Amino acid sequence: MAANIQAESKFVSAVMYVHNDAAYIDSFLEMITKILRERFTKYELIFVNDASTDDSIAAIHDFFEEHHMDSQMVSIVQMSHYQGQETAMNAGRDIAIGDFVYEFDDMFIDYDPELIFEVYQETAAGNDVVSAGCSNATSFSSRLFYSLYNRTNHGNGSINTETFRILSRRAINRIKTIGQYIPYRKAVYMNCGLNTQSLHYVSDRAAERKKALADRHERHMLAMDSLIYFTNIMEKLSMYLSGLFGLIAVAVGADILYETVSGAHTVEGWRSTMGFLAVGFVGVFVLQTIILRYLSVLINLSYRRQRYLIAGVEKITPRKQ
Numbered sequence: 001m002a003a004n005i006q007a008e009s010k011f012v013s014a015v016m017y018v019h020n021d022a023a024y025i026d027s028f029l030e031m032i033t034k035i036l037r038e039r040f041t042k043y044e045l046i047f048v049n050d051a052s053t054d055d056s057i058a059a060i061h062d063f064f065e066e067h068h069m070d071s072q073m074v075s076i077v078q079m080s081h082y083q084g085q086e087t088a089m090n091a092g093r094d095i096a097i098g099d100f101v102y103e104f105d106d107m108f109i110d111y112d113p114e115l116i117f118e119v120y121q122e123t124a125a126g127n128d129v130v131s132a133g134c135s136n137a138t139s140f141s142s143r144l145f146y147s148l149y150n151r152t153n154h155g156n157g158s159i160n161t162e163t164f165r166i167l168s169r170r171a172i173n174r175i176k177t178i179g180q181y182i183p184y185r186k187a188v189y190m191n192c193g194l195n196t197q198s199l200h201y202v203s204d205r206a207a208e209r210k211k212a213l214a215d216r217h218e219r220h221m222l223a224m225d226s227l228i229y230f231t232n233i234m235e236k237l238s239m240y241l242s243g244l245f246g247l248i249a250v251a252v253g254a255d256i257l258y259e260t261v262s263g264a265h266t267v268e269g270w271r272s273t274m275g276f277l278a279v280g281f282v283g284v285f286v287l288q289t290i291i292l293r294y295l296s297v298l299i300n301l302s303y304r305r306q307r308y309l310i311a312g313v314e315k316i317t318p319r320k321q
Contacts, residue, residue: 008120011042012166013098017085018057019050021107024212025059028107033067035116044073048092051082064316074316080309086185091310093172093185101172103185104164108212110134110203111163119166119199128174128194131165131186137206149187152236159186160198170194245281 014032018025036043049057057076064074077095079088085105093101100123102116115132122130138146138161150158167189174192190196203209 005038007039007041009041010099011044011097012036012040012100012102012120013044013046013096014102014104015046015048015089015092015096016104016107017050017089017092018047018052018060018107019082019085019088020052020054020056022052022054022056022059024107024109025056026063028104028109029060029063031109031113032104032116035113039117039120044075044096044098046075046077046092046096048077048079048088050079050085050088061316076314076316078311078314080311083309089185093167095313096172099169101167101169102164103167105162106212108209110137110205110209111201115199115201116164119164122197122199123166123168125197126195127197128168128171129165129189129192129196130199131162131189131197132199132201133161133163134203134206134209135161135200136202137161137209139210153187153191159190162186162198165189168194242282242286249279249282 014036016028016032021028032045036045047057047060060076075095077088077092079091089103089105093103100120111132111134119130119132142161146158146160153159165186171189171192171194174194175188
């Protein structure tokens with residue numbers, strides 16, 4: 001343990017998502033084990049292998065074969081097939097036993113390792129969910145998504161890019177009462193009703209971070225799903241379109257009245273056709289708004305089911321030297 005560092009007595013779990021991350025595993029494990037060993041007396045490491053096709057798991061085994069470290073438990077959760085980051089991390093979080101749980105969505109390091117302990121320190125200020133995110137590696141599409149989400153989400157919490165986060169046991173228990181299946185973790189965490197905090201860092205490897213995470217294709221579908229799960233953007237869009245066609249219907253009606261009073265003549269049937277279409281579209285979008293509202297209720301009910309499949313959990317016991 002480094003000199004003059006008082007280790008925390010709280011038990012912490014670190015859950016790491018693994019999907020073809022062999023290139024980053026050694027450096028990440030060197031960093032995370034050093035921080036946890038110096039800062040905490042008790043900790044566990046949980047790797048969630050989401051159907052990696054490279055040497056990621058072999059690299060994890062090799063690391064712990066070569067390093068002897070006390071006060072640790074190491075588990076590898078093997079997902080039965082590729083299920084995506086959100087689902088896989090739900091599985092890892094659910095088996096974590098720590099008083100506080102770290103979630104690392106990737107193993108790319110572009111931040112000061114001390115930031116890991118800084119997010120923990122924020123929990124002492126009464127925060128149950130604390131995240132750390134890169135402020136200069138967010139793509140335009142991600143910024144657009146966060147802007148739309150934060151303007152239309154049902155709760156009070158806003159979200160942004162996150163590299164890792166820490167959750168208190170109270171926060172974990174709270175979100176489990178919301179629903180067993182968490183379709184978008186950070187959205188649920190930030191709207192769980194507990195105190196949250198976000199820390200930001202500037203990366204000097206922003207381009208590398210974007211490239212390293214470029215193959216996580218499920219993020220695009222997750223963005224669309226999240227807008228449907230957690231926001232009313234579709235309902236608002238439908239309402240705005242209803243209002244637009246309503247204004248068109250009023251304008252056409254006023255024009256028809258003007259033609260009748262003034263005796264002006266235009267192409268026969270044009271106004272009546274336009275009036276009919278405008279009124280028809282108003283009805284369609286009003287009906288669509290109602291349907292979307294009912295669908296949102298059904299979605300809220302349906303995501304309470306558990307939706308991940310685990311093939312097994314492997315325990316790694318480092319050999320004593």
